[in-house]
Amino acid sequence: MAAGCVIGVDLGGTKLLAGVVDSELNVRHRAFRKAREGHDAEGLIDLLVSTVEQAREAAGEEIRAVGFGIPSLVDAQTGVANTTVHLPLRDVPFRDVMAERLGLPVAVDNDANGAMVAEHRRGAARGARTAALLTLGTGIGGGIIVDDKIVHGASGAAGEWGHMVVDVNGPLCTCGNRGCLETVVSGTALGREAARMAHELPDSGFGRALAAGREISGMLATELAHDGDPVARDVVASVGHYLGVGIGNVVNILNPEVVVVGGGVIAAGELLLEPARRVVAERALAPSRDQVRIVPTRFGDASGMIGAALLAMDLADGRQAP
Amino acid sequence: MAAGCVIGVDLGGTKLLAGVVDSELNVRHRAFRKAREGHDAEGLIDLLVSTVEQAREAAGEEIRAVGFGIPSLVDAQTGVANTTVHLPLRDVPFRDVMAERLGLPVAVDNDANGAMVAEHRRGAARGARTAALLTLGTGIGGGIIVDDKIVHGASGAAGEWGHMVVDVNGPLCTCGNRGCLETVVSGTALGREAARMAHELPDSGFGRALAAGREISGMLATELAHDGDPVARDVVASVGHYLGVGIGNVVNILNPEVVVVGGGVIAAGELLLEPARRVVAERALAPSRDQVRIVPTRFGDASGMIGAALLAMDLADGRQAP
Numbered sequence: 001m002a003a004g005c006v007i008g009v010d011l012g013g014t015k016l017l018a019g020v021v022d023s024e025l026n027v028r029h030r031a032f033r034k035a036r037e038g039h040d041a042e043g044l045i046d047l048l049v050s051t052v053e054q055a056r057e058a059a060g061e062e063i064r065a066v067g068f069g070i071p072s073l074v075d076a077q078t079g080v081a082n083t084t085v086h087l088p089l090r091d092v093p094f095r096d097v098m099a100e101r102l103g104l105p106v107a108v109d110n111d112a113n114g115a116m117v118a119e120h121r122r123g124a125a126r127g128a129r130t131a132a133l134l135t136l137g138t139g140i141g142g143g144i145i146v147d148d149k150i151v152h153g154a155s156g157a158a159g160e161w162g163h164m165v166v167d168v169n170g171p172l173c174t175c176g177n178r179g180c181l182e183t184v185v186s187g188t189a190l191g192r193e194a195a196r197m198a199h200e201l202p203d204s205g206f207g208r209a210l211a212a213g214r215e216i217s218g219m220l221a222t223e224l225a226h227d228g229d230p231v232a233r234d235v236v237a238s239v240g241h242y243l244g245v246g247i248g249n250v251v252n253i254l255n256p257e258v259v260v261v262g263g264g265v266i267a268a269g270e271l272l273l274e275p276a277r278r279v280v281a282e283r284a285l286a287p288s289r290d291q292v293r294i295v296p297t298r299f300g301d302a303s304g305m306i307g308a309a310l311l312a313m314d315l316a317d318g319r320q321a322p
Numbered sequence: 323m324a325a326g327c328v329i330g331v332d333l334g335g336t337k338l339l340a341g342v343v344d345s346e347l348n349v350r351h352r353a354f355r356k357a358r359e360g361h362d363a364e365g366l367i368d369l370l371v372s373t374v375e376q377a378r379e380a381a382g383e384e385i386r387a388v389g390f391g392i393p394s395l396v397d398a399q400t401g402v403a404n405t406t407v408h409l410p411l412r413d414v415p416f417r418d419v420m421a422e423r424l425g426l427p428v429a430v431d432n433d434a435n436g437a438m439v440a441e442h443r444r445g446a447a448r449g450a451r452t453a454a455l456l457t458l459g460t461g462i463g464g465g466i467i468v469d470d471k472i473v474h475g476a477s478g479a480a481g482e483w484g485h486m487v488v489d490v491n492g493p494l495c496t497c498g499n500r501g502c503l504e505t506v507v508s509g510t511a512l513g514r515e516a517a518r519m520a521h522e523l524p525d526s527g528f529g530r531a532l533a534a535g536r537e538i539s540g541m542l543a544t545e546l547a548h549d550g551d552p553v554a555r556d557v558v559a560s561v562g563h564y565l566g567v568g569i570g571n572v573v574n575i576l577n578p579e580v581v582v583v584g585g586g587v588i589a590a591g592e593l594l595l596e597p598a599r600r601v602v603a604e605r606a607l608a609p610s611r612d613q614v615r616i617v618p619t620r621f622g623d624a625s626g627m628i629g630a631a632l633l634a635m636d637l638a639d640g641r642q643a644p
Contacts, residue, residue, distance in 0.1 A: 073609065130475050144575075146468045153452050153577020157610045160574040165567055165605075167490045168501075177570070177605040179490075245487055248499070252482040253466075253575065255475020283487075283499040287395065288479045 006316060007055050007066045008309025009048065010111055010302075013087065013138030018051045019302065020059040021309035025122060027302065029058040041088045049101045065105040067312030069114030069304040070094065071141060073157040079108050107311040111135070112159060113150050114307030115297065116143025119260045121310060123298030128257040132250045133297075134161050135263035135304070136243075139174070140182045144254065162186070166245050184242040187265050190218035193235045205229040222268045233271060240272040244279025251284040251292050262297035262304075269296065328638060329377050329388045330631025331370065332433055332624075335409065335460030340373045341624065342381040343631035347444060349624065351380040363410045371423045387427040389634030391436030391626045392416065393463060395479040401430050429633040433457070434481060435472050436629030437619065438465025441582045443632060445620030450579040454572045455619075456483050457585035457626070458565075461496070462504045466576065484508070488567050506564040509587050512540035515557045527551040544590045555593060562594040566601025573606040573614050584619035584626075591618065 005028060009018045020029040031054045033047060048068075056063050072081035072089050079095025099106040109117075116125070116133040125131040129148055135141040140162025144151040151158045162182035163175050170179025183189065195216040198206035205224045210216055224232035247259050261273060277294050284292075297303045313319075327350060331340045342351040353376045355369060370390075378385050394403035394411050401417025421428040431439075438447070438455040447453040451470055457463040462484025466473040473480045484504035485497050492501025505511065517538045520528035527546045532538055546554035569581050583595060599616050606614075619625045635641075 073607070130473075130480070142575075146473050147471070149469070151452075151468050151576070153610065154579045154613050155577060155609055157577040157607065158452070158575065160577075160607060163574040163607055164486070164571045165488050168488050168492075168564070168567055170490075175607060242490070245490055249486045252485040253464075253480065254473070255477060255479040255482075257476045285395070285479065285482060285485055285497060287477055288475065288482075291476050 004062055004064045004316075005059055006064050006309050006312035007052055007059075008305040008307070008312060009052060009066065009068045010114065010304030010308055011048065011068060011070045011087070012111065012304070013071055016047065016051055017302070017305045018055045019305045019309065020055050020063070021306065023313070025306060025309070027306075029055055031055045031058070039088065041092050044088060045097060045101070048098065052102060063104060064316035065107065065312040066098070066102055067107040067114070067308035067310070067315070068094070068098065069109060069111035069308040069311075071111050071139070073155070074108055074110050075156050079106075105312075105315050107308075107315040109308075109311055110141070110143075110156065110159070111304045112141025112143045113152075114311060115141065115262055115303035116145060116150060116159075116260075116307065117310055118299055118303045118307035119262070119297055120145050120148075122306070123303065124260045124295045125258045130254060130256045131258045131260065132161070132254055132256050133260040133262060134243075134246070134250075136185060136261065136265035137187050137263040139188070140186050141263070161246060161250060164246065164249060166242070166249065181242070181246040185239055185246055187218035187263070190221050190235065190239050190265055191216065193238065194218065194221040194232070197231050197235060201231060204231040206231060218265055219267070222265070225268060225271050236268045236271045237275045239265070240275030241279055243272065244276035245283065247276055247294060248280045248284040248289070251280060251288045255288045256292055258293045258295060260295055260297055262300070264301060266296045266300070326384055326386045326638075327381055328386050328631050328634035329374055329381075330627040330629070330634060331374060331388065331390045332436065332626030332630055333370065333390060333392045333409070334433065334626070335393055338369065338373055339624070339627045340377045341627045341631065342377050342385070343628065345635070347628060347631070349628075351377055353377045353380070361410065363414050366410060367414075367419060367423070370420065374424060385426060386638035387429065387634040388420070388424055389429040389436070389630035389632070389637070390416070390420065391431060391433035391630040391633075393433050393461070395477070396430055396432050397478050401428075427634075427637050429630075429637040431630075431633055432463070432465075432478065432481070433626045434463025434465045435474075436633060437463065437584055437625035438467060438472060438481075438582075438629065439632055440621055440625045440629035441584070441619055442467050442470075444628070445625065446582045446617045447580045452576060452578045453580045453582065454483070454576055454578050455582040455584060456565075456568070456572075458507060458583065458587035459509050459585040461510070462508050463585070483568065483572060486568065486571060488564070488571065503564070503568040507561055507568055509540035509585070512543050512557065512561050512587055513538065515560065516540065516543040516554070519553050519557060523553060526553040528553060540587055541589070544587070547590060547593050558590045558593045559597045561587070562597030563601055565594065566598035567605065569598055569616060570602045570606040570611070573602060573610045577610045578614055580615045580617060582617055582619055584622070586623060588618050588622070
């Protein structure tokens with residue numbers, strides 16, 4: 001592998017993480033921004049450019065390429081962002097625009113595909129020929145590995161586990177469908193359940209946090225659950241239950257060796273995964289349910305960024321993207 | 323391709339179809355049996371052997387190999403049938419037992435994988451690099467093609483679209499889970515809805531059929547719907563609606579070029595597929611929903627048998643199974 005660093009950028013629904021990554025996957029520098037709602041496409045691209053430039057200056061050495069993981073269905077041939085549920089990038093020729101603005105080679109893929117690549121090549125799914133990934137953040141991102149390769153589908157849109165209906169008459173999803181996994185399992189769903197508890201149980205940890213003027217979020221639920229708060233643990237466990245229903249579907253559909261769970265919500269760790277594993281053991285088909293490992297990402301919140309960096313390295317080294 | 327015929331056998335939950343198939347995929351002879359419930363493994367294997375022997379005698383020429391599609395999760399390495407929801411084949415070393423009894427080379431795969439192979443190589447999914455198949459019979463069988471190959475998963479259990487939960491608190495499934503697609507979309511589900519209507523609406527076509535002592539089945543619902551009976555059309559359309567929810571999930575997860583629908587229930591044709599396509603157009607993600615074709619099997623009820631014959635030809639020709 002050639003020497004020199006690349007920059008990996010993970011653009012989530014609400015945050016933006018850029019990292020200067022060397023060929024050993026050490027993260028030399030990081031730049032973090034809120035990808036605030038209200039940006040139009042131009043504003044968002046300006047934000048991305050300035051974040052990459054900041055990381056580039058911090059690196060103080062030549063950058064070989066930049067990789068982006070974006071929460072869009074990306075056309076692998078053209079680098080155009082198609083549907084984007086959470087950000088204003090619809091129909092933007094993302095790769096070409098960024099390459100021109102940055103003056104560097106640019107690779108782009110769906111953010112969850114990037115995370116899947118990182119976990120498969122160097123992380124929790126290493127060695128698996130069939131694997132799936134769910135990243136639980138603002139929404140759910142998803143990736144699929146079959147025969148050691150990312151499954152892109154006909155137009156780069158495969159892997160949307162978050163928009164798998166599990167509750168046919170359930171709550172409306174941002175995508176317009178009803179009862180998608182994302183409506184019951186995501187940082188947003190966790191925050192919504194926490195807020196409901198804050199109002200229903202003013203004496204609970206959530207209730208006291210609300211009275212103290214704190215933001216009632218999925219992150220708070222995770223924090224309180226780790227502190228042993230019983231209501232917060234129940235809220236995390238109920239999201240874990242639905243996660244188990246979703247992973248049970250993944251197991252029956254794909255019969256993977258490993259399902260990797262990432263995104264901000266995985267900060268809850270075993271408090272989330274243990275109930276999910278129990279549901280899979282009870283509800284999915286044998287022998288698939290007995291063979292699958294359900295594990296957190298190795299790279300935590302940085303999977304997407306590391307994956308984007310790997311895409312950039314592939315591009316700089318002239319390797320075919322996976 | 324070498325000359326000579328093979329025998330393909332499709333073992334469904336309630337029926338058994340064997341065909342003598344030549345290298346041009348012409349079906350020279352057929353043998354059809356009911357695979358009656360109440361058989362134990364030995365009785366079922368005797369039934370299979372006698373059906374194959376009948377087809378072999380009718381052929382009057384050398385048979386090169388026999389292929390079986392069975393409604394089980396089949397271990398591709400050993401030919402052992404693992405979980406079988408509808409038949410008593412659990413843990414039976416199916417391939418070796420049949421090869422010994424028949425004195426012929428035997429290939430075996432999941433019945434729906436066989437149907438998927440037939441439709442992909444020679445039928446409705448020809449030319450697609452990413453495709454899925456759902457066969458609607460007693461239960462739902464499923465197959466997945468990625469990069470022109472069957473997705474088997476870690477242990478041959480992939481493709482179980484029928485055991486994808488779409489209604490998390492829904493009816494109990496034969497697999498022990500709740501709200502699997504199979505509980506609302508299958509010949510069994512169609513027959514159950516028809517029976518409900520027969521009792522609720524004695525003046526309907528179903529009610530009159532019940533009074534006349536006819537069996538109220540999915541097949542009757544299809545027959546009456548084709549005759550223009552409005553209640554029967556509604557029953558078929560409601561199953562088509564749920565089929566659309568299931569195919570919407572397939573589309574979001576896999577982004578396939580084509581979804582092929584087969585099995586006995588596809589006899590309802592457009593009365594089933596048209597409502598399904600409408601739900602996919604309304605509920606699945608763009609651009610996947612706009613790119614996918616949702617079509618019936620080319621080989622109709624014979625997809626599984628033709629697929630099993632193709633597996634037998636691969637074996638006889640020394641080709642790697644897909």
